[in-house]
Amino acid sequence: MTGAEPITSLQNSHVKRLVRLRQRREREAEGVILIEGARELSRAVQGGVRPRTLYSCPALYSPEAEALWPTLPGERVELSRPAFEKVSGRENPDGLLGVAQQPVARLPDPAPDAVVVVLHGLEKPGNVGAILRTADAAGAAGVLVLGRGADPYGPNVIRSSQGSVFTLPVAVLEETAALDWLAAHGFTTVACTPDAPRSYWDADLGGRVALLLGTEHAGLPQTWRQTGTAVSIPMHPGRAADSLNVATAAALVLFECARQRRPAAGGHA
Numbered sequence: 001m002t003g004a005e006p007i008t009s010l011q012n013s014h015v016k017r018l019v020r021l022r023q024r025r026e027r028e029a030e031g032v033i034l035i036e037g038a039r040e041l042s043r044a045v046q047g048g049v050r051p052r053t054l055y056s057c058p059a060l061y062s063p064e065a066e067a068l069w070p071t072l073p074g075e076r077v078e079l080s081r082p083a084f085e086k087v088s089g090r091e092n093p094d095g096l097l098g099v100a101q102q103p104v105a106r107l108p109d110p111a112p113d114a115v116v117v118v119l120h121g122l123e124k125p126g127n128v129g130a131i132l133r134t135a136d137a138a139g140a141a142g143v144l145v146l147g148r149g150a151d152p153y154g155p156n157v158i159r160s161s162q163g164s165v166f167t168l169p170v171a172v173l174e175e176t177a178a179l180d181w182l183a184a185h186g187f188t189t190v191a192c193t194p195d196a197p198r199s200y201w202d203a204d205l206g207g208r209v210a211l212l213l214g215t216e217h218a219g220l221p222q223t224w225r226q227t228g229t230a231v232s233i234p235m236h237p238g239r240a241a242d243s244l245n246v247a248t249a250a251a252l253v254l255f256e257c258a259r260q261r262r263p264a265a266g267g268h269a
Contacts, residue, residue, distance in 0.1 A: 006057075006078040010086050014077055018055070018087035021099070024151050028102075033153045035098040036089060038065040041072060043163025044100065051098030053077060057084035060095030074098060089155050102153060105171040108142035110185050110208055115257045117143045117250065118178060118189075120214045120224060125150045129160020130247035131213070135168060136161075138254035139261075142169035144178050144210075179227070182210050189228030191220050192253055194243045196230035203231045205257045216246050 007014055020026045021034050035044050035051065044051070051074040059081045061069070084093060108116060117135050122128050128150040135143055145152050152170050173181070182189060187210040190203065212227075214220035233249055244252075 004078070006080045007083050008080040010083060012083070014055070015079070015083050015087055018097070018099075022089060022155065024154060027151075027154075031102045032099050033102055033158070034089075034155045035100060035158060036093065036096070036155060037159065038062060038068045038094055038096050040158050040163040040166075041096055041098050042068055044098070044166045045072065047103075047163075047166030049100050049103055049166055050074065051100045053099045055079050055084065055087070055097040055099075057081055057093075057095040060084060060093050062094040065094040065096045069096065072096075072098070090159070103166070103170075105173075106142070106169040107144075107171050107181065108169045110141050110187075112208065113206065113261055114141035114187075114208050115139070115205075115254065116141050116182075116187065116210050117254070118146065118182075118210050118212045118224075119143065119149065120146045120175075120212065120220055121218070122149045122213070122215060122246065125154055125156035126160045127245070127247045128152060129157040129162075129165070131250045132157070132161035132168060132170070133164045134247070134251045134254055136164035138251075138258045140168070140254060140257075142171070144181075145170065145172045146175055146178055175224075189224070190253075191225045191228065191230040192232075192249055193219055193225060193230050194232055196232040198229070198231050199234050200231040200253050200256055203229065205253075205260050209257060211250070211253055211257070213246055213250055216243070 027033060035041050054072055054074040055077050056069060057079050117131060117140055132143055150157055152165055158165055187208045189210045189212055191212040212220055212224050233244060233252055
């Protein structure tokens with residue numbers, strides 16, 4: 001629809017479809033995802049995801065969106081400001097939204113010192129997205145999402161991950177398949193749980209390590225806690241806080257893994 005008049009009607013078929021695609025079941029039925037925002041679309045293309053259709057609203061462009069728009073692939077449809085605000089999931093949209101095919105799950109090709117994150121049943125998109133972003137920043141090899149928790153390619157997860165979901169291997173697996181894959185590749189499993197007697201900074205996190213994280217209210221199932229070692233994050237005594245947000249806990253342990261993998265001092269020529 002390049003060169004066509006902007007869509008103004010909120011009853012237009014494009015607008016009504018995009019509103020429906022805010023729902024997970026609708027995205028899964030069509031096998032597509034929504035990618036909103038210039039940064040997220042840029043990361044998606046960088047990760048090999050090509051939008052089928054791009055929706056734009058020049059009146060809402062941020063400088064980043066305006067610069068990115070001419071470089072993006074895909075059919076183009078322009079929306080009026082009211083129409084774009086109707087389909088957007090953001091308070092302050094930047095005028096770019098794409099629909100792409102659901103990415104194929106990617107399992108990592110692990111190096112000898114690879115770290116993967118295993119998320120068991122996490123339901124809050126903000127936590128899942130933050131963990132994906134942190135895993136990417138800390139150099140993790142990938143993330144395994146178990147069960148029917150938050151959709152790792154849902155719009156809110158994509159936003160919270162700042163697009164890292166597209167540049168990091170992510171796979172949704174059943175528990176048995178995840179356990180088999182970890183065992184076949186020689187991973188040591190490390191369950192992050194508040195009642196473990198060993199602190200995470202005293203644990204040997206070298207080699208291939210899988211960090212296991214469960215929900216804040218239920219934690220990890222016993223079957224997963226028994227697969228390997230368990231670590232906790234010490235809390236300051238005498239304070240009311242007795243646990244941390246799961247995304248914060250993941251960040252601490254991921255960067256401890258990164259710290260333990262630093263080159264030895266004096267190792268450079």
